[in-house]
Amino acid sequence: MSEITLRNITKSYGSHLALPSLDLDIPKGSFVTLLGPSGCGKTTTLRVIAGLEQATTGEVVLGGKTVYSSGTGVFVPPERRGLGFIFQSYALWPNMKVDRNITLALSEAKQPKQVIEDRLTEALAKVQLTGLADRYPSELSGGQQQRVAVARLIAARNSILLMDEPLSNLDAKLRTEMRTELKRMHRELQATTVYVTHDQVEALTMSDIVVVMKDGVIQQQGSPYEIYHNPANLFVAEFIGDPRINLFEGILSMNGSDRILRFEDSTIPVPARLQCGDGPVTFAIRPENITIVERQGPFSLPAEVDIVQPTGSQTIISLSVKGQRVTVLIPRFETSLSRKNIWIEFPADQLTFFDKAGNRVPLQQPVLGASHAA
């Protein structure tokens, strides 16, 4: 069931159309991330859901209730939408101690004293801040302050949580820790969560669904697996993945009854089920899917090793194939390859093809029972 529905949302700032027409259904209890480059409309979308920004046209439905409709003139203000927020600056009240920061909304909602105390104790324990209730925010580290903001959400028990780049002010180590915290919080609260980030690692590690946006338009929405392995178009393919996906131009043709891809002087077998005609084509392969081989084989390409960068558990290898740059990622610490001539192979089932418009070429679905037909 959809907990958040955006229908035909447009948003203009003066003459600038930030959201040309957005439709989005967010299932109840899911963790959905809006991901995209700066200025693509992520924050605007979140603020429209929150009611901090009024859409120009369209409809917003939260938990089955219309909170905005340009058609009927409905606009429910943010404080009456039953939402919890965390934004970049965690917006703790500097003049209030941790306990008051966490329980302010509960006491304003006139919750019984015992309920407030129980929720405070529980929330502090969940973010591992028990014992720090009596401190002011300025007496806490950045990560601890962020956890107070998380504790506030835990205590409020809102069914919808909105987060806008909540980890961007933290250092790399704390970000990783807080990712785990937020994911744990989501598992425990089961609140429908909309999370805005331009950090693909956050999106891939935390989300049930990733919504990739560009220029206010959704490019693809799907599980992290789908987004990474089956990018809908070249923009998504290039935006997701670090190191970046390799892109090449080749030519598809037939060789007898086999479909082949000509790339430089080599031929590479390709899936027969590829749904596009012969001729020039853009194809892509992720760095970790390229195989380095010891000896020349029928489908191998000669490559010259340029730069080798071990990162600890992995090594990024920059190669040159006939003057074209190719990035390979191998899952180990490797230093012995420097300045060698090697061969690489592109496994056919790891190639993704894109048509002239930049959209992924699908594979024809196998016919069920075909193997028994004969």
Ligand SMILES: Nc1ncnc2c1ncn2[C@@H]1O[C@H](COP(=O)(O)OP(=O)(O)OP(=O)(O)O)[C@@H](O)[C@H]1O
């Ligand atoms: N208050 C405003 N007035 C005018 N233009 C705005 C306003 N807020 C946003 N915009 C513009 O609308 C577009 C979308 O902005 P938005 O903040 O939603 O993008 P974003 O994807 O969240 O970017 P970032 O990752 O940099 O925060 C941008 O071109 C931005 O300049």
